[in-house]
Amino acid sequence: MRTADPRVDFARLSPDGRSLHLEFVGGPDDPSNPCSVQYEAITELSDGELVVAVVAQQRARPVPSGTACDAVGYLRAIDLRLPQGFHGSVIRDKVTGEVVLPRPSDSP
Numbered sequence: 001m002r003t004a005d006p007r008v009d010f011a012r013l014s015p016d017g018r019s020l021h022l023e024f025v026g027g028p029d030d031p032s033n034p035c036s037v038q039y040e041a042i043t044e045l046s047d048g049e050l051v052v053a054v055v056a057q058q059r060a061r062p063v064p065s066g067t068a069c070d071a072v073g074y075l076r077a078i079d080l081r082l083p084q085g086f087h088g089s090v091i092r093d094k095v096t097g098e099v100v101l102p103r104p105s106d107s108p
Contacts, residue, residue, distance in 0.1 A: 003027055003037050003056040006076075008093040011052060011100040017085035022100075024054050025073035034061065035069035041078045042094075050086045053094035054078060 003026075010023040020043070027037030038057045043050055063069060091101035 005053060005055050005095055006039070007096045007098075008052055008054055008100045011091045013050075013086065013091065013101065017082070017087045019079065019081050020050075020052070020086075020091075022052060022054060022078045022080075024076055024078075026054070026056070026076045027069070028072075028074050029076060034063050034067055039076065039078060041080050043080070043082060045086070048088055049090040049092050050082075050088060051092050051094050052100070 006024040006026045008022050008024050012021040014020070020041075022041055024039075026039055028035060029038070030036045039054050040057060042053050042055060045051070089101065090099055092098065093100050
């Protein structure tokens with residue numbers, strides 16, 4: 001069974017527009033746990049917006065019969081380098097359609 005792709009809760013673009021930090025709630029990240037989930041981020045430019053998605057990867061091995069995975073959410077993050085700089089102001093989550101880039105007054 002494939003894990004659902006999570007929504008992006010927060011995105012921060014580097015000042016030079018070349019890297020992106022994404023935060024989301026997903027499955028555990030523990031190689032010894034058969035319920036562990038790995039994620040990758042994908043990006044695309046669409047109508048001047050940067051559209052992002054966090055995609056759950058298929059588990060490396062099946063969850064053993066009789067094992068139940070908990071429904072606890074774990075705060076996760078992915079940092080990625082963009083193939084080209086993005087200097088726009090809208091980053092949109094592909095899963096929900098919501099804008100996830102904070103307004104400048106929300107930035108640290």
